[in-house]
Amino acid sequence: MPGASPWLTSEHEAFRRALRTVVERELAPHADEWEEAGIFPREIYTLMGKLGYLGLRYSPDYGGAGLDFWYTLILAQELVQCGSVGTAVGLLAHMEFALSVIDARGTPEQKAEFLAPAIRGEKIASIGITEPGAGSDVGALRTTARRVGGDWVINGAKTFITNGTRADFISLVARTGESGPKGLSMIIFPTDTKGFRVGKALRKMGSHASDTAELFFDDCKVPLRNLVGEEGKGFGYIVDHFKGERLVISAFALGVMDRLWQEGTRYAAERQLFGQPLGKFQAWRHRLADVRTIIEAARQLTYWACDRLNRDAPDASLAVSMAKLFTCEQVKHVANEIFQLHGGYGFIEEYPVCRLYRDVAAFTIGAGTSEIMREIIAREAL
Numbered sequence: 315m316p317g318a319s320p321w322l323t324s325e326h327e328a329f330r331r332a333l334r335t336v337v338e339r340e341l342a343p344h345a346d347e348w349e350e351a352g353i354f355p356r357e358i359y360t361l362m363g364k365l366g367y368l369g370l371r372y373s374p375d376y377g378g379a380g381l382d383f384w385y386t387l388i389l390a391q392e393l394v395q396c397g398s399v400g401t402a403v404g405l406l407a408h409m410e411f412a413l414s415v416i417d418a419r420g421t422p423e424q425k426a427e428f429l430a431p432a433i434r435g436e437k438i439a440s441i442g443i444t445e446p447g448a449g450s451d452v453g454a455l456r457t458t459a460r461r462v463g464g465d466w467v468i469n470g471a472k473t474f475i476t477n478g479t480r481a482d483f484i485s486l487v488a489r490t491g492e493s494g495p496k497g498l499s500m501i502i503f504p505t506d507t508k509g510f511r512v513g514k515a516l517r518k519m520g521s522h523a524s525d526t527a528e529l530f531f532d533d534c535k536v537p538l539r540n541l542v543g544e545e546g547k548g549f550g551y552i553v554d555h556f557k558g559e560r561l562v563i564s565a566f567a568l569g570v571m572d573r574l575w576q577e578g579t580r581y582a583a584e585r586q587l588f589g590q591p592l593g594k595f596q597a598w599r600h601r602l603a604d605v606r607t608i609i610e611a612a613r614q615l616t617y618w619a620c621d622r623l624n625r626d627a628p629d630a631s632l633a634v635s636m637a638k639l640f641t642c643e644q645v646k647h648v649a650n651e652i653f654q655l656h657g658g659y660g661f662i663e664e665y666p667v668c669r670l671y672r673d674v675a676a677f678t679i680g681a682g683t684s685e686i687m688r689e690i691i692a693r694e695a696l
């Protein structure tokens with residue numbers, strides 16, 4: 315049975331069932347409308363906050379549920395079933411990508427001011443790392459934060475920032491010191507700060523319901539108390555944080571593979587060709603057998619990585635990098651196979667495979683590209 319695993323408890327599976335109902339009732343009926351609009355409503359954050367989904371693994375002192383990482387993995391797998399990968403990306407970018415370092419390293423005051431309202435879905439958060447001149451090469455970031463009196467004065471630009479057009483605050487990585495990774499720090503940046511400007515919302519190939527923006531910082535003053543953790547430790551915090559973000563992307567890929575399997579097998583049973591269902595042709599039976607084998611291999615690798623992360627094991631980074639590399643490369647192959655199975659209908663928007671084929675393209679890029687995953691795996695395994 316897909317989803318069955320020696321690692322998942324009956325509580326995890328009960329959580330999945332309850333979440334499925336929410337996805338089917340509250341999200342799926344609106345997926346097409348949100349994809350068309352290029353954004354999903356702000357109220358979805360408040361709804362998900364009220365239902366307790368935005369603070370799954372965070373401290374109960376700030377409204378979180380203090381649960382293990384499996385719940386976040388299941389959330390990512392199930393949210394993509396709504397038919398709008400963009401909505402899932404927007405929600406996880408907020409609750410996992412932007413908040414994890416604040417939860418792990420923030421002061422009680424920072425958590426009360428930013429984490430708690432974000433968990434309630436009242437404030438929207440972004441993670442701001444990538445710049446026009448530095449993506450994979452995080453150590454080359456150029457946005458600066460200079461100490462002037464009681465403030466950080468921030469100058470620079472970020473790009474590709476998910477939730478960027480409407481975030482209330484950004485977990486911003488900026489240069490507070492020397493060149494290279496050791497000069498980077500994380501600062502919580504409220505977007506009502508003078509001198510901050512949202513550039514254009516980027517028109518993307520897929521994940522249309524998530525807004526992705528360029529951001530500009532011109533002599534923006536933020537209080538010194540908004541520094542997260544220690545000055546100069548930002549790079550280390552991001553490296554640590556990326557494990558969760560990468561596992562979430564693996565879970566998205568896995569969720570999409572499960573959806574593609576459902577779409578493919580349904581179509582193979584329904585479509586009649588040369589007097590028999592498409593799924594009866596051996597050529598397609600064998601290709602679908604390969605697809606199913608890939609999906610189950612991806613599931614086991616991702617679940618193993620989640621187990622390593624959950625235990626904070628020394629090989630967690632290696633395991634997560636392997637899971638992200640494999641699932642994100644393979645979901646593209648699976649999408650291509652299911653697309654081909656659909657013939658011309660796969661090219662038509664009414665068929666879910668059409669949108670999914672585009673949505674998965676960014677999975678091998680966001681949160682660290684496949685090439686960067688191979689670098690990490692080679693470094694740690696060799």
Ligand SMILES: Cc1cc2nc3c(=O)[nH]c(=O)nc-3n(C[C@H](O)[C@H](O)[C@H](O)COP(=O)(O)OP(=O)(O)OC[C@H]3O[C@@H](n4cnc5c(N)ncnc54)[C@H](O)[C@@H]3O)c2cc1C
Nearest residue numbers: 441442443444449450474475476676679680681682683685
């Ligand atoms: C939809 C979407 C949402 C995103 N959301 C966010 C967000 O919310 N916040 C944020 O900060 N960023 C976000 N990003 C940015 C994302 O993290 C970067 O795009 C990614 O890290 C790659 O950086 P880059 O695009 O600058 O590519 P580059 O780093 O310029 O890479 C170009 C190519 O070179 C390859 N390459 C790089 N280094 C090596 C190497 N050492 N060896 C071999 N090949 C190499 C890469 O794999 C890639 O193929 C998002 C991106 C997308 C597409």
